[in-house]
Amino acid sequence: MTTGQKNSGKTTVYPGRATIRNVAEDAGVSVSAVSKVLRDAYGVSDALRKQVEASIEKLGYRPNASARGMRGQSYTLGVLLPDLRNPFFPEIMAGVNSALERTQYQPLLGVSQSAISIELALIESMIDRQMDALILIAPRLSTTEVEKLGKRMPTVVLGLHNPENTSYDTVNNDDVAGAEFVVNHLVDQGYRDITMFSLELSPAEDSPVSVQREIGYERAMHAHGLDKQTRILRREQTMREVQTAVRQLLESRDRPEALFCWSDKIAFEVISIATEMGLSVPGDLAVVGYDNSLFCDLAQNALTSVDQFGQVLGIQAARLALERIKGRTEAEHFLVQPRIVIRNSSRARASR
Amino acid sequence: MTTGQKNSGKTTVYPGRATIRNVAEDAGVSVSAVSKVLRDAYGVSDALRKQVEASIEKLGYRPNASARGMRGQSYTLGVLLPDLRNPFFPEIMAGVNSALERTQYQPLLGVSQSAISIELALIESMIDRQMDALILIAPRLSTTEVEKLGKRMPTVVLGLHNPENTSYDTVNNDDVAGAEFVVNHLVDQGYRDITMFSLELSPAEDSPVSVQREIGYERAMHAHGLDKQTRILRREQTMREVQTAVRQLLESRDRPEALFCWSDKIAFEVISIATEMGLSVPGDLAVVGYDNSLFCDLAQNALTSVDQFGQVLGIQAARLALERIKGRTEAEHFLVQPRIVIRNSSRARASR
DNA sequence: CGTTCTACGTATACCGTTCTACAAATTGCA
DNA sequence: TGCAATTTGTAGAACGGTATACGTAGAACG
Numbered sequence: 001m002t003t004g005q006k007n008s009g010k011t012t013v014y015p016g017r018a019t020i021r022n023v024a025e026d027a028g029v030s031v032s033a034v035s036k037v038l039r040d041a042y043g044v045s046d047a048l049r050k051q052v053e054a055s056i057e058k059l060g061y062r063p064n065a066s067a068r069g070m071r072g073q074s075y076t077l078g079v080l081l082p083d084l085r086n087p088f089f090p091e092i093m094a095g096v097n098s099a100l101e102r103t104q105y106q107p108l109l110g111v112s113q114s115a116i117s118i119e120l121a122l123i124e125s126m127i128d129r130q131m132d133a134l135i136l137i138a139p140r141l142s143t144t145e146v147e148k149l150g151k152r153m154p155t156v157v158l159g160l161h162n163p164e165n166t167s168y169d170t171v172n173n174d175d176v177a178g179a180e181f182v183v184n185h186l187v188d189q190g191y192r193d194i195t196m197f198s199l200e201l202s203p204a205e206d207s208p209v210s211v212q213r214e215i216g217y218e219r220a221m222h223a224h225g226l227d228k229q230t231r232i233l234r235r236e237q238t239m240r241e242v243q244t245a246v247r248q249l250l251e252s253r254d255r256p257e258a259l260f261c262w263s264d265k266i267a268f269e270v271i272s273i274a275t276e277m278g279l280s281v282p283g284d285l286a287v288v289g290y291d292n293s294l295f296c297d298l299a300q301n302a303l304t305s306v307d308q309f310g311q312v313l314g315i316q317a318a319r320l321a322l323e324r325i326k327g328r329t330e331a332e333h334f335l336v337q338p339r340i341v342i343r344n345s346s347r348a349r350a351s352r
Numbered sequence: 353m354t355t356g357q358k359n360s361g362k363t364t365v366y367p368g369r370a371t372i373r374n375v376a377e378d379a380g381v382s383v384s385a386v387s388k389v390l391r392d393a394y395g396v397s398d399a400l401r402k403q404v405e406a407s408i409e410k411l412g413y414r415p416n417a418s419a420r421g422m423r424g425q426s427y428t429l430g431v432l433l434p435d436l437r438n439p440f441f442p443e444i445m446a447g448v449n450s451a452l453e454r455t456q457y458q459p460l461l462g463v464s465q466s467a468i469s470i471e472l473a474l475i476e477s478m479i480d481r482q483m484d485a486l487i488l489i490a491p492r493l494s495t496t497e498v499e500k501l502g503k504r505m506p507t508v509v510l511g512l513h514n515p516e517n518t519s520y521d522t523v524n525n526d527d528v529a530g531a532e533f534v535v536n537h538l539v540d541q542g543y544r545d546i547t548m549f550s551l552e553l554s555p556a557e558d559s560p561v562s563v564q565r566e567i568g569y570e571r572a573m574h575a576h577g578l579d580k581q582t583r584i585l586r587r588e589q590t591m592r593e594v595q596t597a598v599r600q601l602l603e604s605r606d607r608p609e610a611l612f613c614w615s616d617k618i619a620f621e622v623i624s625i626a627t628e629m630g631l632s633v634p635g636d637l638a639v640v641g642y643d644n645s646l647f648c649d650l651a652q653n654a655l656t657s658v659d660q661f662g663q664v665l666g667i668q669a670a671r672l673a674l675e676r677i678k679g680r681t682e683a684e685h686f687l688v689q690p691r692i693v694i695r696n697s698s699r700a701r702a703s704r
Numbered sequence: 705c706g707t708t709c710t711a712c713g714t715a716t717a718c719c720g721t722t723c724t725a726c727a728a729a730t731t732g733c734a
Numbered sequence: 735t736g737c738a739a740t741t742t743g744t745a746g747a748a749c750g751g752t753a754t755a756c757g758t759a760g761a762a763c764g
Contacts, residue, residue, distance in 0.1 A: 019750055030714045035752060043712050065481040066421030067750035070719040074418060076481060084442035085646060093436055093463055097470075106477045109461035111445055118449075125458045127369075129417040129428060272650040294437055298624040300652040371720055382744045387722060395742055419720035422749040 018059040027055035038063060039072075069130030077107045077321055078126035079135045082114045086265055087293035088310055092137055092158060095314020105132070105322065114237070116140040116202075127153065133321040136160075143206050150331075154324030156317045159209050163333045169320040171334045173308035175209045178338040179216025179260070181306060182288050183224070185340055186258045190349035191286055193229045194221065195249070195256035197266055200234040200241075210262045213290065217260060231256070242266055246273050250285070257349065258286035264293045267303055271345070286346045302344035309336050370411040379407035390415060421482030429459045429673055430478035431487045434466045438617055439645035440662055444489055444510060447666020457484070457674065466589070468492040479505065485673040488512075495558050502683075506676030508669045511561050515685045521672040523686045525660035527561045530690040531568025531612070533658060534640050535576070537692055538610045542701035543638055545581045546573065547601070547608035549618055552586040552593075562614045565642065569612060583608070594618055598625050602637065609701065610638035616645045619655055623697070638698045654696035661688050 020038075024031045029052060036044050037052040055061070065074050079096060081089050096107050110126060112119035119140055126134060131153070138159035139146060149155050150167030158171050179196075186194050196217045199210035214232055221230045233249065235241045246266075249255065250273060261267040267289030274281050281287055289296065292307035316334045323332075372390075376383045381404060388396050389404040407413070417426050431448060433441050448459050462478060464471035471492055478486060483505070490511035491498060501507050502519030510523050531548075538546050548569045551562035566584055573582045585601065587593045598618075601607065602625060613619040619641030626633050633639055641648065644659035668686045675684075 020752095021750080031751085032714055032716090032753080033712090036713090039752075041753085045712060048712080062476060062480050064422075064750055065477075066418040066426060067719090068752075069418035070416075070422065070721090070750080071752040072719095073752095074481070084436055084445055085439065087437065087439075090436035094465065097463060097465065106462070106474075106481075108481075109463070110458070111449060111461070113446065113449065122458075124414060125417075128414050129426070129458075129460075268647070268650055268652075271652055275651040295620070295647065298620055299627040300620075300623055373720080383721085384723080384744060384746090385742090388743085391722075393723085397742060400743080416720050419749090420722075422720080422751090423722040424749095 018061040020061070020063065022059055023052065023055045023061045026059060027052045066130075073132045073325070074130040075104045075106060076129070076131050077105055077133050077135060077318070078123075078129070078131035079107050079109045079137065080112060080119065080122060080126075080139065081109055081137050082112050082119070082140065084111055086263070086291075087295060088264070088291040088308075089137060091293070091310025092314040092317070095311035095316075096135065096318045097314075098311070099315040099318035103322070107135075107318070112140075114140065123149065132325050135317050135321055138208065140202070154321060156320045156324070158313055158317055161209070161212055166331050169317075169324065169332045169334070171313050171317045171320065171336075172209070173313065173336045173338045175212035175338075176216035176219070178290065178306040178308065178340070179213040180220040181338070181340040182260050182290075183217055183220035185304070185342065186260070186286060186288065186346060187220075187224050187226075189286070189346055191258040191346075192226060193257040194226070195229075195231045195233060195259050197246070197259055197261045197270070198232050198234045199262055200236045213262050229256075239269070242269055243273065246270050247277075250274060250277055250279060255285070258282075258288070258346070260288045262290055264289035264291045264296060264303065264305055267305070267345075268295065268301060271301060271303070281345050282347045283350070286349070288346050292341050296341070296343065304343045304346040305341055306338050307341050308338045312336055370413040372413070372415070374411055375404065375407045375413045378411060379404045418482075425484045425677070426482040427456045427458060428481070428483050429457055429485050429487060429670070430475075430481075430483035431459050431461045431489065432464060432471065432474060432478075432491065433461055433489050434464050434471070434492065436463055438615070438643075439647060440616070440643040440660075441489060443645070443662025444666040444669070447663035447668075448487065448670045449666075450663070451667040451670035455674070459487075459670070464492075466492065475501065484677050487669050487673055490560065492554075506673060508672045508676070510665055510669055513561070513564055518683050521669075521676065521684045521686070523665050523669045523672065523688075524561070525665065525688045525690045527564035527690075528568035528571070530642065530658040530660065530692070531565040532572040533690070533692040534612050534642075535569055535572035537656070537694065538612070538638060538640065538698060539572075539576050539578075541638070541698055543610040543698075544578060545609040546578070547581075547583045547585060547611050549598070549601075549611055549613045549622070550584050550586045551614055552588045565614050581608075591621070594621055595625065598622050599629075602626060602629055602631060607637070610634075610640070610698070612640045614642055616641035616643045616648060616655065616657055619657070619697075620647065620653060623653060623655070633697050634699045634701075638701070640698050644693050648693070648695065656695045656698040657693055658690050659693050660690045664688050 020031055020034050024034045029048060033048060034052050037049050068074055100107055110122040112122055133154035136157045143162045146157055147165050147167050155168040156171060157168055160170060161172055162170060183194060198214050218230060233245060235245045246269060259270055261270060267287050270287050271281055274285055279285055289303050289305040292305040295301055296303040296305045313336060320332055372383055372386050376386045381400060385400060386404050389401050420426055452459055462474040464474055485506035488509045495514045495517060498509055499517050499519050507520040508523060509520055512522060513524055514522060535546060550566050570582060585597060587597045598621060611622055613622060619639050622639050623633055626637055631637055641655050641657040644657040647653055648655040648657045665688060672684055
């Protein structure tokens with residue numbers, strides 16, 4: 001029979017809430033009038049607005065986002081993060097949040113665990129949920145796929161350089177400049193043999209930030225006449241991969257004087273392994289990171305790092321997303337100038 | 353009339369997608385039939401199912417979650433985090449994600465920035481968005497408010513002990529036991545003068561985890577006859593508050609031998625300040641944290657900490673939420689037994 | 705004074721699902 | 735064979751908003 005479902009009906013266990021119709025009735029006006037007030041649409045007298053707003057207040061009415069999503073907007077922005085463990089991403093979110101604070105829009109996060117399959121599923125699922133726009137943070141997707149996505153819905157991307165594309169906006173810090181700052185600073189402190197620890201790319205990805213940072217690194221090394229010392233080590237981001245590579249590098253005869261890591265996360269790992277091996281930082285090895293994340297400031301790390309102003313990036317991303325929703329269709333590309341924050345991990349090299 | 357304007361008028365710049373009607377048409381069946389297949393409902397022959405599934409596949413159809421939300425479920429779970437910067441929360445999320453991986457349900461995160469006003473707004477906004485259930489992680493809300501919420505919709509709470517409540521489920525680690533482990537371990541290592549650094553509560557909050565950990569601390573200290581050494585320092589979670597308090601404590605004449613911090617985040621800060629002051633850990637001060645978060649393992653921290661199995665907590669929370677959605681109404685309370693992970697920061701005390 | 709604007713409101717057709725009520729076809733059984 | 739029971743499928747009314755099309759006053763204008 002299958003009649004059993006006791007809580008089947010729509011009334012379920014949990015009580016209903018005021019609808020736009022209730023408000024209209026209470027205010028003695030039409031449903032359309034209420035809708036107009038809600039949307040701040042044309043053709044509403046002051047008196048009507050007051051009237052309706054009073055009823056809304058009185059009934060504690062809140063519009064149902066699903067219903068809205070069916071016809072117009074859902075007032076929800078989807079934000080896609082690869083990983084919550086990277087302390088840089090929270091900064092961006094803080095920016096997004098603060099930019100949307102006083103608007104009707106609500107950002108909701110999805111976490112892809114750095115897996116491209118989950119990333120794709122998450123994007124689809126956000127589209128299913130009628131998100132008004134998507135903010136992708138450091139996506140694994142290829143630029144062509146993101147470009148396709150941008151044609152489907154308003155899209156803003158952080159951490160993927162591609163100024164030529166037309167269908168989506170980008171927000172980035174100037175990774176080339178950031179890397180140049182690092183090399184210049186290290187050279188300044190007396191280091192010459194500077195290796196870069198970068199990210200191994202899967203074939204699918206094409207222009208994430210690490211590539212830009214490599215360009216900046218190479219360019220600056222070249223400018224200082226250090227072509228012979230130029231060395232880039234690339235590894236996937238898994239702990240095991242990173243640890244063995246770092247250990248190997250630090251144990252080898254030609255251990256560099258300084259190591260520029262493409263992210264703080266890697267740099268912390270480097271400090272850890274160096275410490276374990278009895279090497280002192282910066283005495284035996286200078287270390288520089290990228291992101292200037294929370295933990296750089298702790299004395300046990302004291303990590304020199306490039307600050308890319310995550311909050312600013314987040315604020316701009318939110319702004320661009322809202323503009324897209326409002327109707328802008330030409331792509332816009334925002335670039336923040338980073339700064340280097342100097343700490344003990346790159347202190348001047350003692351002359352030998 | 354109203355033939356099939358394929359692009360349906362208002363579809364703006366972005367193209368439409370297949371609807372349940374398209375699928376029905378393509379498969380040559382009724383809309384209800386397709387809906388039944390989607391919901392795995394009673395009264396579908398094998399042949400029909402095959403037929404419909406083929407069309408779904410062919411058209412790349414995906415149900416619109418907003419439309420679903422209007423009638424029944426939205427297949428979305430809202431997860432509320434106070435703060436992304438705390439490295440413990442990602443663990444929980446990983447658990448939630450993995451538990452929902454193979455289901456139709458999608459978890460979406462909201463971040464309250466540890467502000468009770470944002471937390472409330474976020475909860476409302478998730479209700480507006482027809483979330484099927486809410487998972488609150490370490491909420492600032494009082495238990496009474498959460499209780500009210502639990503009557504409105506399926507709710508699971510992490511990090512708020514209240515086994516007596518009836519309207520919502522809880523998932524926790526045994527904080528009392530965890531704190532006892534810490535004290536027992538420190539005593540074992542030869543420490544006697546053990547201070548606890550805990551959390552200052554606003555009047556609104558009533559039983560967060562820190563209180564439970566205080567109870568465990570006090571109980572264990574008492575069991576070891578260390579009532580006279582029992583000392584709890586409470587501070588709000590802001591960096592400034594914590595730093596000045598720690599500095600003061602470490603500078604004072606009666607600096608403790610060991611400091612048990614209610615969270616890793618605090619413990620890292622303690623290590624930093626101690627390092628800055630020239631104190632060695634554990635030589636001059638043993639430090640223990642709580643959460644066993646990612647960075648404990650780094651050699652520069654080497655922080656002994658209590659592992660509360662965040663992933664397990666997340667998995668259980670997701671399970672309970674799904675059960676609630678399915679119709680369970682009696683509250684369930686899940687408790688995980690934590691374990692202590694011993695590292696260098698609490699190494700045996702050298703006898704004086 | 706008749707006509708055209710403009711400002712303000714309303715009626716109502718959707719949007720894409722779910723799910724109840726019901727019809728039709730098939731099966732079971734005496 | 736007749737009739738009830740079961741299985742399989744369909745029609746169509748919601749759900750709670752949005753937005754178009756339209757009606758109705760006054761005001762402005764010639």
